[in-house]
Amino acid sequence: MRVGWLGLGAMGLPMARRVLQAGHELFITAHRNRSPLEELARAGATVCDNVADVVARAEVVCSILPADAEMEAVWGDTKVRQAFAPGAVLVEMTSGSPSVMKRIAAALAQQGVAVLDAPVSGGTAGAAGGTLTVMAGGDPAVLARVRPVLDCVAAQIHHVGGIGSGKAVKAINQMLAGIHMLAAAEALSLAQRCGMDLAVLQRVIAASSGQSWIFDHKAQDILKRAAKPGFRLRLMKKDLQIAVDEGRGLPLPLATLALQWYELAARDAGDLDFSAVGRLVLGD
Ligand code: NDP
Known part of the structure; x- marks a missing residue:
């Protein structure tokens, strides 16, 4: 073609x-x-x-x-x-x-x-x-x-x-991924406090109701503050803004809060992978 x-x-x-x-x-x-x-x-x-x-x-x-x-x-x-x-x-x-x-x-x-x-x-x-x-x-x-x-x-x-539903599904996926990344960072913070072995934790969570793609695949990056090139913080900020704007008038407290965290994280480091938002939870 x-x-x-x-x-x-x-x-x-x-x-x-x-x-x-x-x-x-x-x-x-x-x-x-x-x-x-x-x-x-x-x-x-x-x-x-x-x-x-x-x-x-x-x-x-x-x-x-x-x-x-x-x-x-x-x-x-x-x-x-x-x-x-x-x-x-x-x-x-x-x-x-x-x-x-x-x-x-x-x-x-x-x-x-x-x-x-x-x-x-x-x-x-x-x-x-x-x-x-x-x-x-x-x-x-x-x-x-x-x-x-x-x-x-x-x-x-x-x-x-129909037209618009592709962009809507994408925005919903990004809303989930952005929130899950922050949830994973908080879970890892608690795991560190409790002295957990990450490999053990991931194996069990992967077979339990707290499982998520982000926790399965990005926990190491969050902990290592790897932020290697990947999906940029500023793109996640943009996608969460789309979700929050499309949902105006709905109670979306998690997406709204997540957007603020990504805005903060992207301020000086927008080109880092979005796992870098975890630094706001775990420190540099
Ligand atoms: P980039 O910023 O890397 O690329 C954008 C491209 O668009 C560049 O080639 C740029 O050209 C071109 N461009 C910008 N403005 C214009 C214009 N007015 N007319 C013609 N071309 C233009 O973005 P990505 O490729 O990373 O992302 C593209 C889209 O895909 C985004 O919406 C992003 O959210 C989405 N996406 C990104 C993923 C990722 O991992 N990066 C994953 C999934 C989706 P030039 O460089 O010359 O300015």
């Missing part, structure tokens, strides 16, 4: 690489950083003059941008929206707000462009290995059309409802 790709960052570059390696034609353009562009061009991607040119040449356009502001900047541009070829599909993979996604899809629908709302989970390792989970919102027939592209990057593709 002819695939346009916008967003060649920590996630987008390894995903686009896989799409190209699978034999699809890839159309890209420069934003600020030219190095991913040059790498993909050497591997056979076509470099276009601007976003409208990328969009015009693609059957499927994938975008994985930082956040709502960038989604609105790109898809709010009438010239870009009008550039879509007849029958083309936008696969919007940014972790953004459901409400912004719905607005963008409505504007594109006026142009006759179908949209799949398709954020991902699985991090940069999942992007490189093609093992991401896709949370797809939109028409199942549109999902079926773009599956050959999604199959290059995902091990699991879940259809979760």
Whole structure:
């Protein structure tokens, strides 16, 4: 397929690489950083003059941008929206707000462009290995059309409802992960006070009702203050903000509190892995 790709960052570059390696034609353009562009061009991607040119040449356009502001900047541009070829599909993979996604899809629908709302989970390792989970919102027939592209990057593709529900599932997942990270740090603080052996504790918790993916996989990182490159604190802060904003008016005390902790932790160290929020509980 002819695939346009916008967003060649920590996630987008390894995903686009896989799409190209699978034999699809890839159309890209420069934003600020030219190095991913040059790498993909050497591997056979076509470099276009601007976003409208990328969009015009693609059957499927994938975008994985930082956040709502960038989604609105790109898809709010009438010239870009009008550039879509007849029958083309936008696969919007940014972790953004459901409400912004719905607005963008409505504007594109006026142009006759179908949209799949398709954020991902699985991090940069999942992007490189093609093992991401896709949370797809939109028409199942549109999902079926773009599956050959999604199959290059995902091990699991879940259809979760209409437009906006992909972003909603992602926000709910991030809310849980953010809260679980803080809960794990507090549990580890108590474990240290009680002189527990971590290996023993993890084995038992993994088979008990307090089990979580975060406690199973991130406890070592929290304790070692590893904070090696992973899912950045500032991205978790952004995702919790989405959850809290979408839930305005609901009692979400844990998400609201967690957001404050991530804001604090991200203030000086936003590029550290989100396990670094544990330092606020355990000390540096
Ligand atoms: P990065 O900041 O690494 O990459 C963002 C990319 O978008 C860059 O290539 C940037 O280009 C480009 N970009 C920014 N603004 C524009 C614009 N206006 N027009 C075109 N391109 C633009 O982010 P990630 O790849 O880490 O994350 C992308 C999304 O995926 C986020 O919503 C994130 O929450 C989500 N996500 C991230 C995960 C992770 O582990 N990192 C895991 C799962 C989801 P340039 O560099 O030139 O400015």
